[in-house]
Amino acid sequence: MELVEETPYRWRIEPEGAMRVPGVVFATRELLPDPAADQALGQVAAVATLPGIVEASYAMPDMHWGYGFPIGGVAATDVEDGGVVSPGGVGFDISCGVRLLLADLHVDRLRPRLAALMDALDVSVPRGMSKGAVWRLGSEAELEEVLAGGARYAVERGHGEPGDLEHCEDRGAVADADPAAIGSRARERGLRQVGSLGSGNHFLEVEAVAEVYDEEIARAYGLWPGRVCVLIHTGSRGLGHQVCTDSVHTMQAAMTRYGISVPDRQLACAPVDSHEGRTYLAAMAAAANYGRANRQLLGQAARHAFDRVIGDGGLSLLYDVSHNLAKLETHQVGDRARRLCVHRKGATLALPPGHPDLPPDLRAFGQPVLVPGSMGVGSYVLAGVPGAPAFASACHGAGRRLSRHQAVKTITAARLRADLEHEGIAVRGASARGLTEETPGAYKDLDAVVAACARAGLARTVAKLTPIGVVKG
DNA sequence: ATGTAC
Numbered sequence: 001m002e003l004v005e006e007t008p009y010r011w012r013i014e015p016e017g018a019m020r021v022p023g024v025v026f027a028t029r030e031l032l033p034d035p036a037a038d039q040a041l042g043q044v045a046a047v048a049t050l051p052g053i054v055e056a057s058y059a060m061p062d063m064h065w066g067y068g069f070p071i072g073g074v075a076a077t078d079v080e081d082g083g084v085v086s087p088g089g090v091g092f093d094i095s096c097g098v099r100l101l102l103a104d105l106h107v108d109r110l111r112p113r114l115a116a117l118m119d120a121l122d123v124s125v126p127r128g129m130s131k132g133a134v135w136r137l138g139s140e141a142e143l144e145e146v147l148a149g150g151a152r153y154a155v156e157r158g159h160g161e162p163g164d165l166e167h168c169e170d171r172g173a174v175a176d177a178d179p180a181a182i183g184s185r186a187r188e189r190g191l192r193q194v195g196s197l198g199s200g201n202h203f204l205e206v207e208a209v210a211e212v213y214d215e216e217i218a219r220a221y222g223l224w225p226g227r228v229c230v231l232i233h234t235g236s237r238g239l240g241h242q243v244c245t246d247s248v249h250t251m252q253a254a255m256t257r258y259g260i261s262v263p264d265r266q267l268a269c270a271p272v273d274s275h276e277g278r279t280y281l282a283a284m285a286a287a288a289n290y291g292r293a294n295r296q297l298l299g300q301a302a303r304h305a306f307d308r309v310i311g312d313g314g315l316s317l318l319y320d321v322s323h324n325l326a327k328l329e330t331h332q333v334g335d336r337a338r339r340l341c342v343h344r345k346g347a348t349l350a351l352p353p354g355h356p357d358l359p360p361d362l363r364a365f366g367q368p369v370l371v372p373g374s375m376g377v378g379s380y381v382l383a384g385v386p387g388a389p390a391f392a393s394a395c396h397g398a399g400r401r402l403s404r405h406q407a408v409k410t411i412t413a414a415r416l417r418a419d420l421e422h423e424g425i426a427v428r429g430a431s432a433r434g435l436t437e438e439t440p441g442a443y444k445d446l447d448a449v450v451a452a453c454a455r456a457g458l459a460r461t462v463a464k465l466t467p468i469g470v471v472k473g
Numbered sequence: 474a475t476g477t478a479c
Contacts, residue, residue, distance in 0.1 A: 092475065129475075
C-alpha cells in the first residue's frame, strides 16, 4: 500500500485494485497506526472499495483498528448511485456518544464536597455488564416509545429540563426510527438497560475547565475557567449491539443477491435503497434513540446527585453528540449536491457556524464537538468550522494504541488507582480489569490528536477540561 | 462496545 504524505496532517492512500476512491488519513506521522500491530490503514483502503463511495475513505487522527471499518473512519456513499450502508461503518455501539453538562459551580467550591458527590454518583449511576438501570420500563409498548422518541420521550416523561432537547444533536431523536425493524432479542436486552453506563471505555467523569483556547466561543458555550462539568460517555448497550449483530447477518446473506463483493466479510452491506438497507437504517435509528434516551437518563441521575450534595449545583446541558452513526445528508460533491449516506464510526459530526440544525444560542459559533480523553487525562471541547473536509466530521477521542489484552499487562489496578488518586482524581466503582484495560497508556496522546484535528482543518480547539472524579463500570 | 463464541 502506497501512503503519500500530502501535508504534515494529511496522508493519502493511492487507489489500487478494487479501490474506487483514495484513502485520506488526517494525522501526524506519529499518530499513524503501527502497521505491524494495527490493520486500520488496510481497513481504510478496504472501505474505499464499497459501492457508491464518494470523495475518499477518510480517517480521523484517533483512528485505530475496528470491526470492518476503522474506528475514526468516515465514509459517504451516493444513495442514487447504488451507494451502500454498512453496519460495520456505524459499529456495534450504535449512537455511542457524549453529553457535557455544566454546573454553576467553581471547582474550588466543589473540592470540600467532592468525596460526597462521588459517593452520590457512585450509588446513582448503574454500570457494568448487564447490570441495573435508572429507568424501569413498564412494558414493551414503553420501550417502543423510547425507540421512536429517544431523549425527547425521556424529557416528556419528566426525565429532563426545558432546553435539554435543543442542545442535543437531532433535538434528541433521530427521525425515521422504526421500532418494528428491531428484533425480539434486541428488545429483550433493551428492556432493562435504559439509564445505564455499561463498561469498557464508557464513563461518567466530573471535570473542570482547565484551559481556554478560544475566548469568544468558550464564552458562548459557557466554559469559564474552573467551571465544574459532567461528561457522560455511553451508548445503546445490549440493544444496539444486538441490532448490529442481526443486521450484519442479514446483509451477509443478502450481498450476493445485490451482486456486491467486499474484501472483508465484516464490511457486509446493502444498497441504501434496498429492503435490507432501509430496514437497517430504521433499526439503527431506533437503537440510536435508545442511546439518546440512555444519556438523557444518566444526565438526570447526575443532576439528582448534584442536587443532593451541592444543593445549588444545577446542571445545564451544553450538548449531546453521537460518534457512531450513519446519516442521510446532502453535501456538495464536485460540482453537484448529492444525497449521501455518511457513516461516522468513532467520528463526530462537526456542524459549521450558521448551520440551521444548531440551536439559536450556539448557531453563530459552530457545533460543540466533545472529545473525551482516556481516564484521567481529561477532555477537549472543539467547535465545527466552515468548509471542513470529510463531510463536516471530527475526531471522537484519544484513540486506542494498545489492545485491551496488551493494556492489562502494562500496569496493575492498584498502581493505576494510586496514580489517579495522587493526581487528585477520585475513582468510584471501577473493576480492576475495567480499570487496567482503560489505562491512559493504552491510548494515543490526546493533546496530539486534538492538535492534529485542528491543524488538519477539521475543527477549532475551544477548551480543555481536566478530570476530578471518574465513575466507571 | 457486548449476557466477551457459531
